[in-house]
Amino acid sequence: MFRNKKILISGALLVTLVFFVSGTYLVRPLWFDEALTIQNFALLPSVKSIYFNYTIPNNQLLYTIMLHFWLKLYSGVCAIDDWMRLLSLLLAGVTLLYTFRRFRVTYGSGVLAVVLISFCCAPPFLLHATALRGYMAGACFSVLTLGAALDYVALGQKRAWIRYFFFSLCAVAVLPSDMLALGAVILYAFPGCGKNFWKNKRFYLLCLTPFMAFALFYLPIFNQLLTVAKVGSNESWKDLPGVLQAVYLPQLFTFAMLLLPASAALLFFRRAGFNMRRTSRAGIWLLPLIPILLFPAPPFPRVFFPLFPFFALLTAAGVRDFTAVFCRLRRRFNRKSWIIGLVILSLSWCCIQQHQHIISAFSGRCGGAGRDDFYSPYYLRPSHLPDATARMALANDTVRNSEGFYFTFNADPWPLMFYLRLNGSGDKLFLFDGPRGMVNELPSACTVILKADESQTALAKRFPGKWKKLFSNVNHQVWSYSL
Numbered sequence: 001m002f003r004n005k006k007i008l009i010s011g012a013l014l015v016t017l018v019f020f021v022s023g024t025y026l027v028r029p030l031w032f033d034e035a036l037t038i039q040n041f042a043l044l045p046s047v048k049s050i051y052f053n054y055t056i057p058n059n060q061l062l063y064t065i066m067l068h069f070w071l072k073l074y075s076g077v078c079a080i081d082d083w084m085r086l087l088s089l090l091l092a093g094v095t096l097l098y099t100f101r102r103f104r105v106t107y108g109s110g111v112l113a114v115v116l117i118s119f120c121c122a123p124p125f126l127l128h129a130t131a132l133r134g135y136m137a138g139a140c141f142s143v144l145t146l147g148a149a150l151d152y153v154a155l156g157q158k159r160a161w162i163r164y165f166f167f168s169l170c171a172v173a174v175l176p177s178d179m180l181a182l183g184a185v186i187l188y189a190f191p192g193c194g195k196n197f198w199k200n201k202r203f204y205l206l207c208l209t210p211f212m213a214f215a216l217f218y219l220p221i222f223n224q225l226l227t228v229a230k231v232g233s234n235e236s237w238k239d240l241p242g243v244l245q246a247v248y249l250p251q252l253f254t255f256a257m258l259l260l261p262a263s264a265a266l267l268f269f270r271r272a273g274f275n276m277r278r279t280s281r282a283g284i285w286l287l288p289l290i291p292i293l294l295f296p297a298p299p300f301p302r303v304f305f306p307l308f309p310f311f312a313l314l315t316a317a318g319v320r321d322f323t324a325v326f327c328r329l330r331r332r333f334n335r336k337s338w339i340i341g342l343v344i345l346s347l348s349w350c351c352i353q354q355h356q357h358i359i360s361a362f363s364g365r366c367g368g369a370g371r372d373d374f375y376s377p378y379y380l381r382p383s384h385l386p387d388a389t390a391r392m393a394l395a396n397d398t399v400r401n402s403e404g405f406y407f408t409f410n411a412d413p414w415p416l417m418f419y420l421r422l423n424g425s426g427d428k429l430f431l432f433d434g435p436r437g438m439v440n441e442l443p444s445a446c447t448v449i450l451k452a453d454e455s456q457t458a459l460a461k462r463f464p465g466k467w468k469k470l471f472s473n474v475n476h477q478v479w480s481y482s483l
Helices: 002-021 032-042 047-051 061-072 080-107 109-120 123-128 135-155 158-174 176-193 201-235 240-254 256-267 274-286 289-294 301-329 335-353 356-365 386-394 413-422 457-462
Strands: 404-407 429-432 445-451 466-472 476-482
Touching (some): 061 158, 109 301, 123 135, 158 176, 176 301, 301 335, 335 356, 386 413, 386 445, 386 476, 404 413
Parallel strands (some): 404 429
């Protein structure tokens, strides 16, 4: 019976996740970074070509390799872009189920279920659980690394260390920035080395293993790594207060209904060993400050998503302790009613977070349409319609008879190219201004796609000729150009 309850709760978590992502999160068009990753990297012919083509941060190496093989499994069961999103959804399910099964004894099934439901139903999780990006993969491998690290410091077994090294390697192979999540693994696990941890060899191997994994994976492409780091720095946020707000507010909003009891638990404890364990793990909350304050330019907030499962565990620890205190202080304390109440409260908050006005308000505080990484970025909004624009364009005779397409950079060229190819554009020429240079001239018969709020006048001066507006929608305006 006890095992059945565990299976029931595990299933409920996964069903809750699938229920929430089955709407607009899963069935949505690709955006710039996703379409670029697919067309430039995931479709390369081999693992070797993907690995050595590490030229921009969009090639999140191990995730791109996984996506490469995932595409080979496509059988036409659903739309190709929806199929590609299922890989991250699968990794999200693994993350939730492993976290529950690995830590249910530590934090209690009821408490951990409440926290994970709050986590998996919040917009930041739902967004990255369906994204063609490696952040959910980084979170998944980081949680698996944590489990292996805890086994290693507890038992000292060689096979536990091998698992720890392997999952560390997988985490950094997705993103170099996942070293931050591996730092969280160390902070979480090292109290298991004992009060005199500096005398324990396991502590030193615990700390060195992520660096060994990083060196093994990136030394063969170290020059490319330096180039990618420079590109990433140029594209990062320049607003320090803004990035602090965009990183920490989503954590507060995600676990809002649980943070008060979780924080209140700290007032009750005076136990031996409490300070070292709690102080070490509380340091995980401060890890984002390291790159934000020390790097020349703060990274995008989405880089910190692999830390979110650790924040969930820290919240679960606080709620567990608060629950235990009340069980001792109140003899008539009904633990089952308390857990049910927390579930209702958390689910109510999750539903409130899904309200469009609330999401828009959160998004505005986290950078707005162009910078928000967790709530309502431009590519989650109803106005993002590259797939509709591509279908409408190819249904037009003038477009079908043109020699090629020119896209402005603001029009999101990569998803437009993806959906034009998907809808039968054939071998037409695609042109846009980008890092490789500016377009000097257009073909004699060309289709030009601009963002809806862009002015066509400047382009008409740059490319003299005959211009005719074909159609427009909330996302784009499409023009015919000829000499």
